[in-house]
Amino acid sequence: MPDNQTHQEAPSIGVVRESGADERRVALVPRAVASLIAKGLDVVVESGAGAEALMGDDLYLAAGATIGDAWSADIVLKVAPPTDTEIARLKAGSTLIGFLAPRNTENKIAALQNAGIVGYAVEAIPRISRAQVMDALSSQANVAGYKSVILAASLSTRFFPMLTTAAGTVKPASVLVLGVGVAGLQALATAKRLGGRATGYDVRPEVADQVRSVGAQWLDVGIDAAGDGGYARELTAEERAQQQTALETAISTFDVVITTALVPGRPAPRLVTAAAVHGMKPGSVVIDMAGETGGNCEVTVPGETVVINGVTIASPLNLPSTMPEHASELYSKNLTALLELLVRDGRLDPDYSDDVVALSCVTRDSVSNRI
Template sequence: MSAETVQRSPGATVGVPRERGAGERRVALVPKVIERLRGTCGGVVVESGAGLGALIPDDLFVSAGATIGDPWACDVVVKVAPPTPGEIGRLRPGTALIGFLDPLVATTTVAALREAGVLGFAMESVPRISRAQSMDALSSQANVGGYKAVLLAAERSTRFFPMLTTAAGTVKPATVLVLGVGVAGLQALATAKRLGARTTGYDVRPEVAEQVRSLGAQWLDLGIEAAGEGGYARELTGEERAEQQRRLEEAITGFDVVITTALVPGRKAPTLVTANAVKGMRPGSVVVDLAGESGGNCELTEPGETVVRHDVTIAAPLNLPATMPEHASELYARNVAALLALVLDESGAVAPDWSDEVLAASCVTRRES
């Protein structure tokens, strides 16, 4: 199908720019999802090369019903990473922007979008309620990150993950501890279990203990609870943090692999693995810190780097979902399309219903009436 023969319906046009951030290989919409958008909007315009990082050539977008052109002239622009100042300058006043906007940290970006008259919807601000699960991009991408973290740990470990019985004798399975059992942590536990490791999970939210056990993992009970809102833990008091660290230091030294995923929205990631804990780990052990972008859960973490301290490998990869761009893009595109369906009305025009709690919560910059 050529660009000239694409059938358009009345309504807003949706633009898909090419992501230009370092290492970012995802794309906000994929051909399968674009096919489902036919007839619900005024057409999809994809920037040339937008899908190359995810191994999607331009002709597949065209076959799905999109056109190749300038996405910044569209009524709605969908992205993965927050826009740069230059990209914000290309947005027309009144344009709706959907993507990860990091509103709690990137306050200058949010201010620039507001100044530009852009209607901004942050994917990370979608409330974690039942009817919004299809739009929960944090969860979909965390699944990717949790899975990949275990593969990185297995690659860097000096030991087998599964128990092996050979003619030379039996090798014990590796022991894996996951600290922070949200979506990424649960996926890490499940993946490590599939690889044959003995798994244990810990979180300050006691309600997730049953989920950990359902995956065949043990629950590490330190006697400290900090249930919070929206699926996150509340910030611990100073006394609680000190006691948590003392008990964790004792527990961590008994594991071959520690994977950390603990985050507090808008704040530096809590320190869970101290330098003393690393020093006490067996040589050849591995720490994979998924909180590197927020400062890290390990005291010795160097965000974006893999270092060896006290004969323990500490890896703090950034943006792991981008290293699996095919499936990460597919999942993210479904999240974007689900939110887009709320932003557009039945005619395909941009007409958010502000009484909808999902739109009210995810909108971070709004046009003044």
């Protein structure tokens, strides 16, 4: 049985080239390759896997990898969810680790199960202290939150910092961040760094202290909707109306609004209405980071940048990919840490009694059949 064979000897690790046009990240950077090789694992890298992250095959070779058919490795590491074509290239019984979009109704998890692939979704890693080092959602949200502010500053007709010049003083930009998870907190911190006045809003009052800890103001509209797993629950109709009124008033006073609000498995909540955009001063900017699930802003066109009454509304879909070097570096560390739970004593030997392993394995049914 090929399955048993892979359990007897050191598994090979494959690092494949991403096929998405906008995906510049790579699952494992050369430095991480070197650390796996030092542990006695073989690493096969698809030619050009790191090219878009500006890490050439030569760097992978220097780290000890071979350049070759990474898709038929025992454990394949990837960033974006696989396409059907990509699943067909994986060998039966192999393991795939990456973003698998388990909460997305159109995911490929059933296809992986049918192909006999064991899939670990980084999104399904529980957000507990011990697993923070593997938390790819957080590491990539850090990148996205930082870059959202850089993008806002690029698009703004105004300075972020207060500027005192011989020709007069320019007021600092006021920045409102709606939804304060990892991305929102990093956006607040970055806006503050750059000299802006930052304000955070969330329906989970417990994040107010985190907002204040980065030097930002907390916008309180009197709603408490903390939900499971650190996310918010959906609001009631009454709460939504209360929130909408409060936010419409608040938004009109800000130069920049950055939205990052997500409700797991549901369309993104609409926090910025068309009326709120209409109330903003021309030259203001909205960065909607929830475009992939429809957007937090009513006039968002996911993936596009539109200008309405002089207000720019940008909805970038994959901000981490725009900083491929550091995003890949952090993601590498996440995957390397997860691999340590799966490869024990040099063999692929996942311990399914460990919650981190059990919960991140989203093809568990097929795994159960095999155990």
